[in-house]
Amino acid sequence: MNVLVTITYNALGHDILPAFLDCIRAQRDTDFTLLVIDNASTDGTPDYLRSLALPNLRLILNDENIGFGRACNQGIAVARELGATHVTFINNDVEFGPDLIGGMVASLEASGAAGLSPLITLFDQPERLWFATGSYRWNRGMIPYHDLIGDLVTDLPASLDIRATDFAPGCCLVFRLDTFETIPGFDDRFFVYWEDADLSMELKKRGLRIVTDTALECRHKVSVSTGGSFSDFSIFHFNRGHMLFVRKHFGSSALAFVLPVAFAKALLNVLRRRMKPSQLAVWRRGIASGLAS
Template structure:
């Protein structure tokens, strides 16, 4: 078997180096492994810092613009497609992630033995915290409202419809897995056209895996494959951050684009309305309890400017 590893870097040269070395330092059995590192025009000269990694096993792509996650991966996928001998599987590894065990070998072996499975994700842990959610259900109108209201009785009522699947879950078929550590059949990636280049960051892996499932393939979470992930090291967006933070504008744009593309404009608008209603209820409940609301900072204004406006056919108003 041949596995091509892709790491897309932006401003995290030291972490990217650790991610690459975590792959190079392990014995992957009879699996041939090549690594491709895309530097998305990092402003601090990351390409130069990573240049010495170039070897017969590692290829560095010093880009002149920031392509985002999906387009950065597509750049390598196009290069691989042009090769005479193509990889069996592609392993997408975040720059702030590194192998904890022989995850790559376990994921490749799983795919080899399960021909109906097109993609498999690893169990993800965060230093000092433990296992993090890495397997998910597709987002929809119901679970987006549940996530926005973030209220115990509602959560318990809809726990089997939640987007997130518990971090301590066993190996199982799921809707999608975290893009921080996922292995995908190369021929399936080619068949579905890779990542949608319209996404800059966020929701691109959800969209890709939905298209993979729509094509008749399965996606699995493999608990036995473990990857350590410093979530948010590059984007500064972390689900475990104790304080409320403002989400970047591209998160909101990606949200509306995904829902509009997948379900249509009317469904996306209905979902947006329920999210706003849920967030308003959460604010009221949080104030009564003397707690912080669960919505990101400036959620209502940002959601209107960068998600709802495009759904209404108006120009988005971003802030970064």
């Protein structure tokens, strides 16, 4: 049995839950429990969730926003309690076809890997890739890089479906539950962002593989639930997590290289008008928080 873990926070305002739940209802393989964990939404999301008539639905309604990674750890605990064999972390800002959930479990078992992601495309441009494989690159400050982001799906080399990847985003990712006997789960110091990169790195250090099955696909409404990639919230937490990740895995000495790269990236975003000049203060607060945590 597979436990699907999805985290909500003020999801009604983004109008994403109904479409996500339609995709869940349409699944041909129904050997799963959908666990929705709400992080103290204030927009009526908890009442909406209570009203749902889904036979395989289970709810956790947190009294405070405990963050994405810590909520995912709640999901791992419930999966153990239910005797599940697999746990799938899936954002409610994705949409997918009726064979995805069962297909991911079957593909994971055939691959022998610890975790598996489908191919992920941009929701508004489903012909273009958001994630196929990922790598960590020093010239990008060890920010997890989506290797073929923006490329056409049809340009993806067709030599194989299963591809090794150094990391996979947590928006749609299945694991064998026994993986979490080797690692404790998500590092809950990462409130949002980077928790998936950190988990991927922990697996890599232990010789456990994550793969992508490019024959499976979902479509991602990128950053819709966090106000967009360049909201104050996203800028703060992304840069805070960046500093935590680098310090944890590469040591404080690596910051001498990473910090100038991160600053140059922030300036470039201002010059390209992705960030407002005033948001450099938010960037600095995120960096400072990550260095102090």
